[in-house]
Amino acid sequence: MSVELDSIQIEKSWKEVLKDEFSKPYFLQIKEFLKKEKAEWKTIFPLGSNIFNAFNSTPFDKVRVVILWQDPYHGEWEAHWLCFSVQDGVRQPPSLQNIFKELESDLWIPRPQSWNLTKRAEQWVFLLNAILTVRKDEPASHKNIGWQKFTDAVIKKLSDEKEGLIFLLRWAFAQSKEELIDTTRHVVLKAAHPSPFSVHRWFFGCKHFSRVNEILKSKGNGEINWDLN
Numbered sequence: 362m363s364v365e366l367d368s369i370q371i372e373k374s375w376k377e378v379l380k381d382e383f384s385k386p387y388f389l390q391i392k393e394f395l396k397k398e399k400a401e402w403k404t405i406f407p408l409g410s411n412i413f414n415a416f417n418s419t420p421f422d423k424v425r426v427v428i429l430w431q432d433p434y435h436g437e438w439e440a441h442w443l444c445f446s447v448q449d450g451v452r453q454p455p456s457l458q459n460i461f462k463e464l465e466s467d468l469w470i471p472r473p474q475s476w477n478l479t480k481r482a483e484q485w486v487f488l489l490n491a492i493l494t495v496r497k498d499e500p501a502s503h504k505n506i507g508w509q510k511f512t513d514a515v516i517k518k519l520s521d522e523k524e525g526l527i528f529l530l531r532w533a534f535a536q537s538k539e540e541l542i543d544t545t546r547h548v549v550l551k552a553a554h555p556s557p558f559s560v561h562r563w564f565f566g567c568k569h570f571s572r573v574n575e576i577l578k579s580k581g582n583g584e585i586n587w588d589l590n
Contacts, residue, residue, distance in 0.1 A: 371413040374421040378522070382514050387507040394506045395494065404497035406433055406440030412493050414442035418482035424519060425485035425582060426527045426573055429535040432492035435500045443488035446478035459555040459564065464587055467568045473589035484585050489515065491538070516541045523547075525580050527573050531555065531564070548576055 369376065369383055382388060398405055407414075430444035434454060441447050445457050453476055461472040482488050491512045496502035516538055519526060526547045530536045532554035539549055550572060553563035574584040 369413070370410060370417075372417045372420050375413075375416040378421050378518050379511075379515065382511055385510075387510050391507040391511070394503075398496065406435065406438075406495050406497060407442050411442045415444070415482065415488055415490070418443065418479060419485065419487040421519075423485050424487045424523065424526065425577065426529065426585065427487045427489060427516075427519060428529045428531070429489050429491060429516070429538060430531065431534050432490050432501055432504065433495045435495045435498055435502070437497065440495060441477070443478050443482055444490045446488060447476045449475055449477050451476070455557050456555045459557070459560045463555070463565055463567065464570050466565070467570045468587060470588045471590060475589055478589070480589055481585070481587070486585060487519075491534070513538070513541055520547060527576055529569055529573070532559070 371379075376383075395405065395409070428444060433440035433442075433444075434447065436452075439447055439451055439454065445454075445460060447454060447457065457476055458472075464470050465472055478486075478488055489512060492501070492504050492508040493512070494503045494506075494508065520542045524546055528539075528542055528547060528549045530539060530549060530551050536551050539551075542549060550567075550569050552567040552569060553559040555564045570587050577584055
């Protein structure tokens, strides 16, 4: 048994780059696990049709910046398909509040009314969770079902097949993925997790937003408009 490629709702350039992964046994195991969870009436975030929307929002050939995090938010309707992002009308998670505090300090951009980061994803910023699904109210509940094999392959493909990317790795979990990145061809910027527990250690003052634009400008690429207002 294998996963039908046509059944996977993912943007066509990503589907071509990752087609070998979709045929591997671990990916079938992910699919079967999620089917079993649903059969047992478990609530899974994000919804099935949205699992690959980080890829759909930022095609492979458009990626310039990669922000990596662990897994989706696990609260009711918090989970979005983009890391750190929440949909409009959802409460503001403390980590995302701190991200916008740093943005305000770094580039004098006022905190936005919307906390949905889709506009950012459409500006070449690939907002990737290493684990793409989560059970409601159970953080990291899907960490061992195979998603990390898949997203490790994603990071490796980006490193091997593109040039001059900027990877923003926040917290030790994300920084453990640095071994997948060819740092002679790409830039890696590291910082602490923006949660209230660690934000003062090595996140506030990192100035990654302005640094990303400086790097993009030096390479002759357009800058990112970080302002969501």
